[in-house]
Amino acid sequence: MIMADDVAMTDAGLCDGSIDWLTPENAHVYEGAFSMLCCAVNGAEPVSGVFAIRLFPASFPDSYIALLTDTPGGGTTEVGIIQYLEEFPVEEQALVRSSLARHYHEQVISRVHKVECRNGLLFFDVDTQRGREQFVMRWEYDRAQEYGANGKLLLDVEENRFLITDLAALPAVDKRRFTRHIYW
Amino acid sequence: MAHNGDVHANVPAFVVNAIPGPVREQAVAMGLKDEDCIFSACSDIGLDDGDHDNWVLVTAAGVVTLAAGAGGPPLRGPFGMDQIRKIRLFQAVGSAFLQLEIDGTYVDVAHFSNALRDTFSRLRSHVEQLVEGKPLVDAPGGADSRRCSSCGLPLAGGDESCPRCKGGSGITARSIGLMKPYWKFSLIVFLMLCLRVALSMIPPYLVKVLVDRVLEPRSNVEWLLLFVLGLLAVAVMVMAINVVVGWISSAVGARIGKELREKLHEKLLDLNVKYFDRHPAGGLMSRVLWDVEYFHAFVDQVAGGFLLNVMMVLGIGIMLFYMNWQLALMVMVPIPLVIVGTTLFWKHVYPKYYPVWETQSKMAQHLSGVLSGIRMVKVFGQESRERTRFGETAAKMKSARFALQSSSITFSHIMVFVFGLGGLIIWYYGGRLVLDSRISLGTLMAFFSYVGMFYGPVHALSMFSNWMTGFVSAGRRVFEVLDSDSMLHESPRPAAAPDVQGAIEFRNVTFGYEPHTPVIHDVSFRIEPGQFVGLVGRSGSGKTTLVNLVCRFYDPQEGEVLVDGVNVRDLSRQELRRRVALVLQDPFLFRASIRDNIAYGCTEADPVAVIGAAKAANAHGFISKLPGAYDTKLGEMGAGLSGGERQRVTIARAIARQPQILVLDEATSSVDTEAEFEIQKALARISRNRTTIAIAHRLTTLKNADRILVMDSGSIIERGTHRELLAGHGVYANMVNIQSQLACIGTE
Ligand SMILES: Nc1ncnc2c1ncn2[C@@H]1O[C@H](COP(=O)(O)OP(=O)(O)OP(=O)(O)O)[C@@H](O)[C@H]1O
Numbered sequence: 001m002i003m004a005d006d007v008a009m010t011d012a013g014l015c016d017g018s019i020d021w022l023t024p025e026n027a028h029v030y031e032g033a034f035s036m037l038c039c040a041v042n043g044a045e046p047v048s049g050v051f052a053i054r055l056f057p058a059s060f061p062d063s064y065i066a067l068l069t070d071t072p073g074g075g076t077t078e079v080g081i082i083q084y085l086e087e088f089p090v091e092e093q094a095l096v097r098s099s100l101a102r103h104y105h106e107q108v109i110s111r112v113h114k115v116e117c118r119n120g121l122l123f124f125d126v127d128t129q130r131g132r133e134q135f136v137m138r139w140e141y142d143r144a145q146e147y148g149a150n151g152k153l154l155l156d157v158e159e160n161r162f163l164i165t166d167l168a169a170l171p172a173v174d175k176r177r178f179t180r181h182i183y184w
Numbered sequence: 185m186a187h188n189g190d191v192h193a194n195v196p197a198f199v200v201n202a203i204p205g206p207v208r209e210q211a212v213a214m215g216l217k218d219e220d221c222i223f224s225a226c227s228d229i230g231l232d233d234g235d236h237d238n239w240v241l242v243t244a245a246g247v248v249t250l251a252a253g254a255g256g257p258p259l260r261g262p263f264g265m266d267q268i269r270k271i272r273l274f275q276a277v278g279s280a281f282l283q284l285e286i287d288g289t290y291v292d293v294a295h296f297s298n299a300l301r302d303t304f305s306r307l308r309s310h311v312e313q314l315v316e317g318k319p320l321v322d323a324p325g326g327a328d329s330r331r332c333s334s335c336g337l338p339l340a341g342g343d344e345s346c347p348r349c350k351g352g353s354g355i356t357a358r359s360i361g362l363m364k365p366y367w368k369f370s371l372i373v374f375l376m377l378c379l380r381v382a383l384s385m386i387p388p389y390l391v392k393v394l395v396d397r398v399l400e401p402r403s404n405v406e407w408l409l410l411f412v413l414g415l416l417a418v419a420v421m422v423m424a425i426n427v428v429v430g431w432i433s434s435a436v437g438a439r440i441g442k443e444l445r446e447k448l449h450e451k452l453l454d455l456n457v458k459y460f461d462r463h464p465a466g467g468l469m470s471r472v473l474w475d476v477e478y479f480h481a482f483v484d485q486v487a488g489g490f491l492l493n494v495m496m497v498l499g500i501g502i503m504l505f506y507m508n509w510q511l512a513l514m515v516m517v518p519i520p521l522v523i524v525g526t527t528l529f530w531k532h533v534y535p536k537y538y539p540v541w542e543t544q545s546k547m548a549q550h551l552s553g554v555l556s557g558i559r560m561v562k563v564f565g566q567e568s569r570e571r572t573r574f575g576e577t578a579a580k581m582k583s584a585r586f587a588l589q590s591s592s593i594t595f596s597h598i599m600v601f602v603f604g605l606g607g608l609i610i611w612y613y614g615g616r617l618v619l620d621s622r623i624s625l626g627t628l629m630a631f632f633s634y635v636g637m638f639y640g641p642v643h644a645l646s647m648f649s650n651w652m653t654g655f656v657s658a659g660r661r662v663f664e665v666l667d668s669d670s671m672l673h674e675s676p677r678p679a680a681a682p683d684v685q686g687a688i689e690f691r692n693v694t695f696g697y698e699p700h701t702p703v704i705h706d707v708s709f710r711i712e713p714g715q716f717v718g719l720v721g722r723s724g725s726g727k728t729t730l731v732n733l734v735c736r737f738y739d740p741q742e743g744e745v746l747v748d749g750v751n752v753r754d755l756s757r758q759e760l761r762r763r764v765a766l767v768l769q770d771p772f773l774f775r776a777s778i779r780d781n782i783a784y785g786c787t788e789a790d791p792v793a794v795i796g797a798a799k800a801a802n803a804h805g806f807i808s809k810l811p812g813a814y815d816t817k818l819g820e821m822g823a824g825l826s827g828g829e830r831q832r833v834t835i836a837r838a839i840a841r842q843p844q845i846l847v848l849d850e851a852t853s854s855v856d857t858e859a860e861f862e863i864q865k866a867l868a869r870i871s872r873n874r875t876t877i878a879i880a881h882r883l884t885t886l887k888n889a890d891r892i893l894v895m896d897s898g899s900i901i902e903r904g905t906h907r908e909l910l911a912g913h914g915v916y917a918n919m920v921n922i923q924s925q926l927a928c929i930g931t932e
């Protein structure tokens with residue numbers, strides 16, 4: 001989890017070791033002013049300016065989602081953790097998912113048209129949900145990380161994220177093109 | 185609204201992108217005027233799900249976000265400057281948000297990718313200035329030091345040079361360059377190879393004469409013995425040349441291997457800490473140990489394999505065409521197939537090498553991890569899990585090897601078959617020529633001998649690429665280390681070394697391990713020579729990072745660190761190291777004797793100095809009780825000593841250096857209270873004439889410090905003496921309270 005210069009994550013609220021689970025019974029997620037996510041837990045005063053992060057972004061991208069909010073001191077505090085998002089009403093799921101999508105800005109790669117290796121850089125030409133695009137990444141071990149059971153997350157030179165959710169789902173040619181260079 | 189240029193004379197405008205017509209119309213409709221716009225920027229990610237560009241416009245009165253061409257009300261705002269409490273950039277994962285604090289919560293006003301980080305950083309500082317009512321100054325933008333100035337490629341930071349612009353001459357060319365100092369040997373080898381090729385041309389020709397003049401006409405029978413003796417002489421000479429060439433090439437190869445290993449080792453010592461954060465030790469070890477081996481083989485290959493084969497192919501080709509050009513052409517028929525085969529090889533077999541190399545280095549990493557952490561493995565009873573993990577790597581290696589070998593064997597046998605085709609062609613076509621009496625039987629026999637010698641080298645050449653691929657990637661791994669710019673460059677003109685005093689100063693230092701995530705924010709302080717300064721703060725607040733900067737393990741992204749009044753970047757490495765000694769948070773000891781460990785930083789292991797340092801560090805007592813005393817050999821990571829003992833040895837090591845600046849990072853965290861008291865006394869003694877920075881969680885350690893700096897989230901939030909800080913009832917006083925309460929519990 002990376003935070004910017006202006007914001008530091010603190011571990012306030014996680015001290016006693018107990019987990020505040022958020023379930024459809026005790027928590028309600030809705031959209032407030034300025035499209036901000038709000039969350040009401042156990043009928044208490046709702047918290048606004050909530051955002052969602054994944055606790056296991058690589059191994060469980062769709063479960064263990066923590067909802068955080070800012071503290072006046074400039075840190076963040078945890079509202080609670082959602083273990084199974086799919087238990088929530090569809091519209092609440094959608095809100096949490098869109099918060100996740102905003103927080104993890106990722107292009108999902110559906111086709112790999114070309115991968116070239118020059119001077120220790122990989123030049124990609126791919127299809128994503130935004131359409132066809134090109135990007136450059138360093139050909140280094142930590143720039144392509146595991147994602148879920150059979151996916152890969154690529155970090156380009158600008159630290160933008162490109163995601164292949166399931167390698168096996170790529171067309172065979174694309175997969176070969178890809179694994180020729182990213183074989184780990 | 186302002187297009188580039190036509191702005192109000194009095195207000196500096198920083199229009200980053202030319203505002204498109206529709207946005208301008210929307211803004212005008214809201215009652216804004218051209219000259220109002222102070223800053224505008226277009227973000228590259230939409231706030232809503234629509235696909236309109238989002239524009240953030242900043243005026244003296246406020247901030248508004250518009251969606252280009254969407255019409256309707258603004259996407260966010262307008263927010264008046266008086267509504268805005270704070271503005272910040274919030275770094276999410278893979279992108280960032282510009283957020284305004286309105287009524288106690290942060291509202292997103294723009295969402296942008298990391299590429300636009302600098303633009304929005306400037307926008308932020310402008311809005312901040314406007315909110316605080318300060319005069320507008322543009323943040324130093326313009327040329328971005330984190331990008332290559334010619335191609336714009338983002339760089340890892342520091343002084344890394346651009347890999348795209350640097351290019352890099354071919355691995356092969358550079359490897360041949362390595363042989364340059366041995367050009368005399370190379371010349372000898374070359375001449376001998378020429379001779380050997382010429383000699384190889386003789387036997388088939390003798391065969392032709394033998395068949396045509398002796399065997400077929402059954403005359404000149406006495407020549408037979410002469411011919412055989414001739415063949416023998418050629419064979420003996422070829423053998424002698426092979427031995428000498430082999431001998432020279434292995435001598436040169438071994439030398440190049442040695443030189444490269446030394447260079448690599450030297451470079452590894454030069455690389456900065458960041459490089460080692462990123463590259464696991466196991467992988468680097470395999471480069472020094474195994475990848476260099478390829479270079480040795482490379483010399484052999486160039487001398488014995490490649491060069492010879494090329495000359496053979498040329499020589500034989502000439503002989504074939506000289507004897508009969510039509511038949512010679514027939515021999516060439518399979519050659520296009522060889523070329524096609526080689527191309528296919530590059531496409532399909534070559535990529536199979538990668539996983540093999542990868543698993544090799546994974547295996548090395550696994551081993552180095554398990555072996556250095558063997559105690560952890562045992563104490564957690566994880567032998568079976570490690571076995572499984574190793575098994576997985578081994579299995580991966582097995583399948584990668586199998587995939588590689590099976591396809592490369594298939595490939596090479598297909599090649600053998602293709603070459604066999606050439607023989608069939610000669611049998612048929614040459615046989616017809618003999619039957620038509622167009623060529624003699626001797627010529628056909630000679631053709632066979634030559635062709636037998638011809639395809640061998642051609643095949644070897646096609647396999648050479650096979651071998652070369654292994655070499656090229658090993659070469660790349662070696663050169664990657666050698667070329668790595670991941671170094672803290674020493675200034676080409678180091679400042680004249682100032683007097684050793686021991687002053688330290690931080691001026692507006694900002695630093696982060698990752699470029700966009702600073703862990704030290706704008707820190708400034710000055711430590712006078714001889715002061716004893718305590719550094720306290722929560723875990724993760726940046727204390728170790730701060731002292732890392734003093735030792736110049738990393739360079740700050742902004743601001744400067746000065747030692748004795750000189751920026752550490754301008755101090756030569758020796759000068760800096762001479763002044764500063766460090767005791768690390770996790771004590772590290774080499775696998776050597778205690779004496780060598782203590783004297784590690786000194787030019788000579790003077791026993792008196794060693795004992796003195798050990799005494800000062802309160803380590804003498806336990807060392808002298810060891811059977812081997814100061815000559816006791818320590819195991820891996822100081823095995824054989826207790827945690828506290830290890831810590832005291834590392835303190836002794838730092839003291840033995842006689843540094844003017846002593847940095848102690850939690851140096852007394854694992855000694856008992858009594859020993860700590862002793863060390864404290866020792867410290868008081870040794871720190872009398874030197875600057876000491878001590879990081880400690882146990883605050884009693886710092887009671888006598890001249891000054892205490894309290895850090896939180898990368899900034900210094902309090903500073904003063906123990907007494908002053910206690911009186912201030914701030915964070916430090918609170919920490920002291922908690923600790924003394926804990927101490928009370930202990931005594932209850
Ligand atoms: N090599 C590194 N790469 C990336 N981030 C790092 C690295 N080392 C430390 N950090 C991060 O920098 C921050 C400050 O770390 P630092 O080691 O300076 O803390 P500290 O104050 O010394 O803590 P402690 O009291 O626990 O030793 C932490 O958030 C840490 O996660």
Ligand SMILES: [Mg+2]
Pocket residue numbers: 727728729769849
């Ligand atoms: Mg530390």
